[in-house]
Amino acid sequence: MAASQVLGEKINILAGETVKVGERDPLGNDSPEQDRLPQRSWRQKCASYVLALRPWSFSASLTPVALGSALAYRSQGVLDPRLLVGCAVAVLAVHGAGNLVNTYYDFSKGIDHKKSDDRTLVDRILEPQDVVWFGVFLYTLGCICAACLYSLSPLKLEHLALIYFGGLSGSFLYTGGIGFKYVALGDLIILITFGPLAVMFAYAVQSSPRHW
The missing domain is CATH 1.10.357.140 (UbiA prenyltransferase)
Incomplete structure (x- = not known):
């Protein structure tokens, strides 16, 4: 069954369900990709500090x-x-x-x-x-x-x-x-x-x- 999973999905072993990358799984765990902040240039970072x-x-x-x-x-x-x-x-x-x-x-x-x-x-x-x-x-x-x-x-x-x-x-x-x-x-x-x-x-x- 694992071999048939579509790329970009992960298996929830306990629930027997698959979760697409970027979605929240039924157990309430975020995908690692969701937690990653996008890389920003130093100009964007400076602008963020100024706005703060x-x-x-x-x-x-x-x-x-x-x-x-x-x-x-x-x-x-x-x-x-x-x-x-x-x-x-x-x-x-x-x-x-x-x-x-x-x-x-x-x-x-x-x-x-x-x-x-x-x-x-x-x-x-x-x-x-x-x-x-x-x-x-x-x-x-x-x-x-x-x-x-x-x-x-x-x-x-x-x-x-x-x-x-x-x-x-x-x-x-x-x-x-x-x-x-x-x-x-x-x-x-x-x-x-x-x-x-x-x-x-x-x-x-x-x-x-x-x-x-």
Whole structure:
């Protein structure tokens, strides 16, 4: 009987049935071919990482940076472009990492599904470990930018650390750790993190201590 099986089929010994390649067998086991992800070029991989960041949401972090910098310029009449760029990159890195944390925890808790807006992990565009390591990289990048800002800005270290790590903690705890999003406090965390904290951060790195 085995010799008469058509190529591309496999025998379910227990049920006495055949299953075509790519189909799910009656015992609930996927074919190995179904589990394999298609090989993608490095450009497609990079595009997947960019989409996972949800770049369309970055206006929520760039707007407060622009506002804080404008307030600093109005109060001092001077704006350091290096500090402006460094602040924008730091805030964007924290924002992007927070989006990845949200993607990871929503998927791990079974909240994301085929009809969700974010299907990065549901559709296996990226693997969970890819999202985790990309988030770690972005948080590290944000910390490096914060260190550079300290070396260029007149802001005291304790003040910079308090504001920056306050924002970083908010971006992570939105869905990670405590998971404020899951106890109906997510909007409040987002409002604080990308509202007063981001504006204060951008203003503080441009302002000398006497303007506080």
